[in-house]
Amino acid sequence: ANAAARHDVTLWARDAAQAAAIAQQRENTRYLPGLPVPASIDVRADAQDALCALAQAHDIAIVATPMAGLRGMLQALSGCGVPVAWLCKGFESGTGLLGHEIRNEVAPTLASGALSGPSFAQEVAQGRPTALVAASTDAEVRDALVAAFHGPSMRVYANDDLAGVEVGGAVKNVLAIATGLCDGLSLGLNARAALITRGLAEMTRLGVALGARADTFMGLSGLGDLVLTATGDLSRNRRVGLLLAQGLSLRQAVDSLGHVAEGVYTARTVVARAQQLGVDMPISRGVVALLDGRLKPAEAVAQLMGRDPAAEAG
């Protein structure tokens, strides 16, 4: 809706029935109920092999699937000659790859990037003020994203550190599960601030080891999205933590959301990649132990607090 105020926008959905319902009702009742889909947005469900033609009618294609759908969408859109940006935040299950690493595998020459930062979809759709980061190593992609989305209710900042922006978006989901758990166990505001701050430190360590710049993590996709997701009750990842603290099983928690909580699928990869690189990520490790059922919520907290003293930096 934000982009549609100034540009021709086509919304493509893989599910024809859902596309028809959105087109007719002018509302996505399943995923964003109560928020109008502007009449100017053309809603379609063309076959996937017709996606290229659809993309070529526009300046940029935006992929808004969970991480699990990104590979297929990049395959479908590679070779269309249209820049592509994804909104997904996470590491791909199975391969453990970030979005740009998937792109390197399936479409290495595709002009592409990520649009990320603190942005609950509901608030964006309501037109509330939001700031995003357009990340790409390709200046034309950054410019295309700014041209598409920068407007009265949305500021879009450019950043060429795609790896850093992607690590921020992926790791904050894992840390939001931890913070939801902390709040669900009523551990207090001191504990929440400590988790967010130490979480930012471990996110930054992993990002720098993966080639990102440390300052990126002080920006919108690092600190910004971490604060939003860890403290905002609209977050699905935070809700997973809150529900686990109430004693629900992981399956019950995930099923009750009705939406993807990427941190659940990303946590193991974060820890595995950190271990390969010799990076210590105690909070993420605790989340994985909890998700795997190896620790109960209170035991995960005790393990975190029981570690040896350490220097704050480094």
Ligand SMILES: NC(=O)C1=CN([C@@H]2O[C@H](COP(=O)(O)OP(=O)(O)OC[C@H]3O[C@@H](n4cnc5c(N)ncnc54)[C@H](O)[C@@H]3O)[C@@H](O)[C@H]2O)C=CC1
């Ligand atoms: N909802 C939010 O506030 C924000 C979400 N994101 C990220 O965007 C991504 C998508 O999130 P949501 O739209 O909120 O998730 P969602 O669970 O609400 O909706 C996912 C949509 O993708 C479709 N889908 C699922 N698997 C697919 C696949 N394999 N191929 C194609 N389509 C598929 C579903 O049918 C559904 O329409 C996630 O990576 C999330 O982290 C980023 C910023 C904000």
Ligand SMILES: O=C(CO)COP(=O)(O)O
């Ligand atoms: O990424 C988001 C906001 O920037 C959405 O977070 P959740 O997926 O936890 O709802």
